[in-house]
Amino acid sequence: MNFIGRPVLNEESDPFCMESAEAATLLGGAPWRRFGVIGDSLSAGTGDASPGYLDQGWSDRLADILRRVRHDLAYLNTAEVGATTDQTLEAQLNPMIDFSPDLLHVPCGPNDILRRVPDFAEIEMALRRMYERVAGTGALLTTFTLGRAFVVPAFPDWHERVTTLNDMVRRLAAEYDAVVVDMWDHPVNDRDTLLSGDRIHFSTSGQAVMAAEMVRALAARLRRTTRT
Template structure:
């Protein structure tokens, strides 16, 4: 099947990494037990994209880590619609029992869908989540919300997201978490980035998210992805 040179596919997308290249960046990585908690963004929910593997970023990353460590154990408890409170109540206990050495925590996207979000309460819940997650001894990962993610019913949505992203950045720094900052990533400018719901990244965005996570983990290992 031929593709127009002007239409991106995964193999030609400059923001993506091929599986071999990604595995090379993470060669020898120490992680053997990878867990993901949170909401639909953690789960990698999104519509299919022509020319891209139809798979969420977290499953993609697990596949790459499994190339490096075939014995990798992977647990994803992410739940569509989960708030931080719901994540704390329903997901932390099984993940703590799983004993991860690499653990992804959510960014609180569903916490700002209230009519009047209480950012003090949101930060307190996120901090409690980070405390419990860090108690596993795992390296923590997270990401900020992209600017393409818009809930138009809230006129102050931009301010909500930037405030939440600020909280996430502060907590990530405090707990030495790997943070992938998607707020101003150029992929936000792509017309095809979002799924039909205009909230979740499509498969093309999931591929980019996975690549950015690989690059961030590689950086933690002291490696740099080629430009």
């Protein structure tokens, strides 16, 4: 038990995590052979190590799981810490298009709302340009929404900024049939050990949960595809 009486979790006991073998079983028969990731620190899986959890970001975790299904999986992650959607478009899109992914993770714009006064119409245009370009690859697209644990105290309207951005991401993802892992109200947000020392990025305990949720979402998409 920890000092406030809650059990100390590890990767084996965490109810939201998933063993690699179970994850690979859920994704058995998955067709993806080229997994790409673009964007920012959330895409990169940046975060401090958590005791009892593998020190690995969600995207690398997912690549390892997919390799259990497709041993010849090619994986390219061009994400850069601090990248905005415009910077992702400028620096990462062409290399990723050349990579020809069939599964592609795209960012949800957290760095776009760090301006003193964010222009949400401009942010939506940038996100739409990104979706339009990556849709041309024919890849299945995935993305996250931001969790409510991610707070920037310097901005009193931060909650409003995040909910506006998340709604935008959900809407665009629906238009482009992207898989959305919605972290906004996930129970993991309530954990006092969730965030890294910077109080922004999920620690690797959170990364493990995000990887598991992505597996569940992809497995649901596979089931849907099989039925149609």
